[in-house]
Amino acid sequence: MFTGIVEELGTIAEVTDQGDAIRLTVEAGTVLEGTGLGDSISVNGCCLTVAELGEGRWTADLMQETLDKTSLRGAAPGDRVNLERAVTVDKRLGGHIVQGHVDGVGRILSRAPSEHWDVVEVSLPGHLARYLVDKGSITVDGVSLTVVEVRDASFTVSLIPETLARTTLGTRRVGDLVNLEADVIAKHVEKLLGGYLPSPGSTTGHGNPGSSDNPENEDD
Incomplete structure (x- = not known):
């Protein structure tokens, strides 16, 4: 689990094509502190597992599912990436609850720079x-x-100067792909309320789970 507060910008050092998978090696500094094999690091919002550790770099394996569902399928040496270690229980939740499970890929549609921030539109x-x-x-x-x-x-x-300076969003251009993850709380609420919401094509909800819509069960 993560907070969405980027700790540093890393650089992709190597991309090894394995057919239905790739090995991604990232140069980094801060996120390697206290990190061991099997730990999780978010790369552009995608939770990856540390498979190898070296001096100033680490490596992860990306399966076909990750390549199909995230923008990391286009990763290339030299690309800058947003990095964040998994959150610990004693850390401030400065952003919001982020799982590192990408829900979809969007595209930068427009940027409107101003004196103190940029307004960015994403598909x-x-x-x-x-x-x-x-x-x-x-x-x-x-x-x-x-x-x-x-x-x-x-x-x-709206991207404030801190975000523009410390993340890849400062250099993303119109047409670039970005990974998107919706608020997990919204997804859980939808799931929990599913039994109470109208089904497609119906005009009424399910009501109380203990009640019945059958008129034969109602009192005269």
């Missing part, structure tokens, strides 16, 4: 739209952000 896959609300949380490439506005097929965020 939103249809299946994620229901989880976003204005002023809610969204993870973009591993960065915890507040949604400014939810639109029909996109959303906007």
